[in-house]
Amino acid sequence: MANEILEEHIQNEYKWGFTTNIDTDEAPKGLNEDIIRFISAKKNEPEWMLEFRLKAFRNWQNMIEPTWAHVSYKKPDFQDIIYYSAPKPKKELASLDEVDPELLKTFEKLGISLEEQKRLSGVQSNIAVDIVFDSVSVKTTFKETLAEKGIIFCSFSEAVQDHPELVKKYMGMAVPPTDNFYAALNSAVFTDGSFCYIPKGVRSPMELSTYFRINASGTGQFERTLIIADEDSYVSYLEGCTAPQRDENQLHAAVVEIITHKNAEVKYSTVQNWYPGDKDGKGGIFNFVTKRGICLEDNSKISWTQVETGSAVTWKYPSVILKGNNSVGEFYSVAVTNNYQQADTGTKMIHIGKNTRSTIISKGISAGFSNNSYRGLVQIKKGASNARNFSQCDSLLMGDKCGAHTFPYIEIKDKSAIVEHEATTSKIGEDQLFYCKQRGIDNEKAIGLIVNGYCKEVLNKLPMEFAVEAQKLLAISLEGSVG
Amino acid sequence: MISIKNLHASIGDKEILRGINLEVKAGEVHAIMGPNGSGKSTLSSVLAGREDYNVTEGEVTFNGKNLLELSPEDRAREGLFLAFQYPVEIPGVSNVNFLRTAVNEIRKYHGQEEMPAKDFLALVKEKSKLVELDAKLASRSVNEGFSGGEKKRNEIFQMAMLNPKLAILDETDSGLDIDALRIVATGVNKLKSKDNATIVITHYQRLLDYIVPDFVHILYKGRIVKSGGKELALEMEAKGYDEIKAQFERIES
Ligand SMILES: Nc1ncnc2c1ncn2[C@@H]1O[C@H](COP(=O)(O)OP(=O)(O)OP(=O)(O)O)[C@@H](O)[C@H]1O
Ligand SMILES: [Mg+2]
Numbered sequence: 001m002a003n004e005i006l007e008e009h010i011q012n013e014y015k016w017g018f019t020t021n022i023d024t025d026e027a028p029k030g031l032n033e034d035i036i037r038f039i040s041a042k043k044n045e046p047e048w049m050l051e052f053r054l055k056a057f058r059n060w061q062n063m064i065e066p067t068w069a070h071v072s073y074k075k076p077d078f079q080d081i082i083y084y085s086a087p088k089p090k091k092e093l094a095s096l097d098e099v100d101p102e103l104l105k106t107f108e109k110l111g112i113s114l115e116e117q118k119r120l121s122g123v124q125s126n127i128a129v130d131i132v133f134d135s136v137s138v139k140t141t142f143k144e145t146l147a148e149k150g151i152i153f154c155s156f157s158e159a160v161q162d163h164p165e166l167v168k169k170y171m172g173m174a175v176p177p178t179d180n181f182y183a184a185l186n187s188a189v190f191t192d193g194s195f196c197y198i199p200k201g202v203r204s205p206m207e208l209s210t211y212f213r214i215n216a217s218g219t220g221q222f223e224r225t226l227i228i229a230d231e232d233s234y235v236s237y238l239e240g241c242t243a244p245q246r247d248e249n250q251l252h253a254a255v256v257e258i259i260t261h262k263n264a265e266v267k268y269s270t271v272q273n274w275y276p277g278d279k280d281g282k283g284g285i286f287n288f289v290t291k292r293g294i295c296l297e298d299n300s301k302i303s304w305t306q307v308e309t310g311s312a313v314t315w316k317y318p319s320v321i322l323k324g325n326n327s328v329g330e331f332y333s334v335a336v337t338n339n340y341q342q343a344d345t346g347t348k349m350i351h352i353g354k355n356t357r358s359t360i361i362s363k364g365i366s367a368g369f370s371n372n373s374y375r376g377l378v379q380i381k382k383g384a385s386n387a388r389n390f391s392q393c394d395s396l397l398m399g400d401k402c403g404a405h406t407f408p409y410i411e412i413k414d415k416s417a418i419v420e421h422e423a424t425t426s427k428i429g430e431d432q433l434f435y436c437k438q439r440g441i442d443n444e445k446a447i448g449l450i451v452n453g454y455c456k457e458v459l460n461k462l463p464m465e466f467a468v469e470a471q472k473l474l475a476i477s478l479e480g481s482v483g
Numbered sequence: 484m485i486s487i488k489n490l491h492a493s494i495g496d497k498e499i500l501r502g503i504n505l506e507v508k509a510g511e512v513h514a515i516m517g518p519n520g521s522g523k524s525t526l527s528s529v530l531a532g533r534e535d536y537n538v539t540e541g542e543v544t545f546n547g548k549n550l551l552e553l554s555p556e557d558r559a560r561e562g563l564f565l566a567f568q569y570p571v572e573i574p575g576v577s578n579v580n581f582l583r584t585a586v587n588e589i590r591k592y593h594g595q596e597e598m599p600a601k602d603f604l605a606l607v608k609e610k611s612k613l614v615e616l617d618a619k620l621a622s623r624s625v626n627e628g629f630s631g632g633e634k635k636r637n638e639i640f641q642m643a644m645l646n647p648k649l650a651i652l653d654e655t656d657s658g659l660d661i662d663a664l665r666i667v668a669t670g671v672n673k674l675k676s677k678d679n680a681t682i683v684i685t686h687y688q689r690l691l692d693y694i695v696p697d698f699v700h701i702l703y704k705g706r707i708v709k710s711g712g713k714e715l716a717l718e719m720e721a722k723g724y725d726e727i728k729a730q731f732e733r734i735e736s
Contacts, residue, residue, distance in 0.1 A: 439585040440559040453575025
């Protein structure tokens with residue numbers, strides 16, 4: 001399964017732009033309390049869940065869409081979106097289990113044989129996957145293997161049914177329903193997502209992964225992911241996403257929450273490849289996502305690694321609240337924008353506990369007419385003695401019609417803090433390109449090499465199979481952007 | 484191998500090459516000397532296809548092909564190699580990965596399969612030995628943080644890996660210590676065959692003690708103003724360029 005998913009990822013142009021013809025079970029367009037009741041009823045939810053949703057919805061109604069991000073777009077019409085679209089069961093399982101020969105061919109064209117892919121990923125089946133198709137989780141693999149270790153890995157809906165005490169306890173802890181406009185919207189209408197609980201003392205024997213795909217037209221995707229790492233546990237979590245090529249903009253407003261207990265560590269990696277719109281800026285996904293983790297207890301660690309190549313407009317700040325003493329937060333990011341894409345992304349590191357440490361490495365790459373902004377907040381609260389942060393924000397420009405911006409915010413309330421910030425902006429060098437060409441490497445390949453080299457610090461943080469995929473994606477996203 | 488006829492090239496409206504004529508045959512070594520700013524690096528850049536320069540007149544034939552019509556990468560794939568006077572750093576890209584890409588791109592151009600990883604690594608080993616390149620340098624990022632001499636040695640290592648038909652060495656000797664100079668020169672000599680040719684650009688006759696040229700040319704103000712055998716280099720070293728300059732100025736006026 002993991003391989004199929006990777007195959008689907010590693011393709012030319014936006015080859016992910018296919019739609020799958022499957023019957024869907026949809027809610028009528030629009031948003032009101034009845035729709036929320038409809039979703040909740042469809043999912044057979046307990047009363048407390050419906051209450052959570054309605055409360056969030058009432059909150060959301062009094063909120064206004066924020067405008068501080070360095071992006072401009074036509075505001076979504078929230079009454080023109082379908083909030084629930086589920087593939088009818090039976091058929092879609094078959095369609096996801098088969099490997100489309102066309103996909104395999106493209107895969108071959110990219111020069112990656114299945115064998116090589118297998119070799120790189122060690123064993124073929126070392127990733128457990130949860131697949132979220134439009135709004136509903138359709139398949140979670142390796143559930144049983146994981147269950148033997150006491151790991152719970154299932155769809156969010158199942159968790160609500162089977163582990164209500166955990167969901168109730170942790171949901172909204174890192175991202176309260178009132179947090180921001182899109183988090184509130186998500187809390188009201190989320191339809192599914194992944195849930196993961198790693199019990200005390202367990203290291204997950206495999207990478208866990210969620211694969212998101214928006215398929216139906218006119219739908220929004222509002223999934224929720226909740227990851228809880230109990231004391232002394234570890235998990236590495238991967239998230240991948242694609243969407244069909246459509247002329248209209250589609251909204252993706254997800255919430256991801258991570259909670260780590262004492263000595264626990266969660267590594268969360270994303271390769272985001274939502275449809276970015278065409279070269280004139282038509283269509284594409286609006287990606288307005290709230291991702292946040294809390295290092296709840298001492299010596300815990302949360303690490304976000306992201307490679308962002310897709311979406312028309314991206315707006316996301318995977319953050320860490322460092323509450324436990326000695327806890328560690330990390331953010332490694334590559335954000336690529338080409339054509340008319342816009343990205344405003346970065347992180348927040350909130351230091352509350354003593355001796356907390358955070359590292360931020362952000363690599364922005366802008367090409368075409370795109371705009372790429374880094375926005376980051378490092379906050380050292382009073383009492384967070386000996387907190388340390390190191391931030392490095394690099395921007396790489398390709399051509400002279402694109403923009404790169406850096407908005408670092410630093411708030412220090414404790415004198416013992418050490419905060420370092422470095423920023424560079426560079427242009428891809430003609431000298432470098434010529435040097436590559438003189439060795440027989442053409443423009444496209446040269447850009448691929450140089451860009452991958454530039455992003456190496458971040459790519460190195462990705463699990464092997466994801467890193468390979470990310471490298472190809474970077475090259476593909478920047479095709480035709482220089483020279 | 485290469486035949487350059489009346490080559491003129493300019494940057495902006497400044498003419499830098501003003502009618503170069505040069506014929507290099509397989510198996511030969513040619514040395515080009517000349518004062519700073521005379522156009523030696525410009526000549527090598529123009530031959531390698533750097534887009535900043537406009538070729539305004541003349542023709543260049545490389546192994547029967549019109550060189551000036553080829554893209555820079557195709558010139559390289561046809562077997563033209565330039566050891567840069569100032570090698571470029573490419574952060575984050577390992578030398579080995581860089582060369583593997585280059586080797587396979589060149590093979591692809593000639594309709595050959597990719598080189599198996601095992602063979603490639605064996606080749607790296609063999610060639611790094613040839614130029615006595617520290618194995619650590621082969622796996623480090625291309626030229627990043629290399630010392631001046633290491634960069635030059637790395638150029639010759641790359642040359643050994645790519646096995647070009649015509650290699651142009653632009654002041655590869657400058658910045659090398661005596662031992663490195665000998666090592667690099669020995670490497671170049673070992674790579675020499677009756678099927679390839681070398682153009683050595685240098686300021687110092689010393690290099691030519693190791694790499695013995697068949698012809699020496701003096702470039703001045705964008706033209707080859709004097710050619711001769713290896714003794715011409717000795718003569719220049721002894722007398723300097725004054726005489727040439729004076730003579731040339733007379734012709735000009
Ligand atoms: N990009 C450029 N813009 C303007 N002038 C240039 C450019 N490149 C070269 N020139 C000029 O062309 C002339 C020839 O330069 P070139 O580098 O070819 O000399 P050289 O013979 O290699 O000198 P050296 O021995 O110092 O390496 C010089 O006057 C130089 O300033
Ligand atoms: Mg020069």
